[in-house]
Amino acid sequence: MIKVHADLDALKGFHEALVRFRYAQRGVAERGRDEIEVSRASLAAKAGRWQARLEQCQAELDACRAGEGEATADCSVYARAVEQTSERLEHVRRWQQRVDLEAAEFGGTASAYLDLLEVDLPRAESQLLAIITSLEAARRIPAGET
């Protein structure tokens, strides 16, 4: 039998801390996933708004150009609006791509960490509990009987 020299209360405290940590980190991982989804949804909503705005600007530009035959209409204001709106839409889309890319990369790290929480950590808790149980049993045996 392996002899364990330890403070029983400190080991029990550490075991309880391990269990609390596992639950807390699960919550951290869930909140991390939520943050990614909220960010994606927000960027998608922005892209949708700028897409609609671009279509509106383009329609205004087209209408202006269609009226050019009647008079020499200056459509530059509408053309600038189309250009600026298009740039903003592209800017949002680039951020969407970056978020997707980095979230996918992080997904691998997150998945491995969840495995650690779900598989390795309970194993550590069980081993520690076995050590505590063995230590408690050993301390119940009066000195001289070992």
Added chain:
Amino acid sequence: MTARPDRDGDEQLGLLSTAWEQAARHWQDEVARHFDADHWTPLAQRSRAYLAALGTLLDMLETAERETEF
């Protein structure tokens, strides 16, 4: 205001590290060394790496939100 999850995770890891230090102070035999090498050190290292990666990602998400406000 709710703290960011990576910061909450760091705080939890700090509490766990303190509990480990208290246990390890009185637990210095062969079993403790194995537990440290097989469980505690990998757990602490991987938790730190995960929380750092989460922090970097959340920083990026905040930047994305800010940079796309017109």
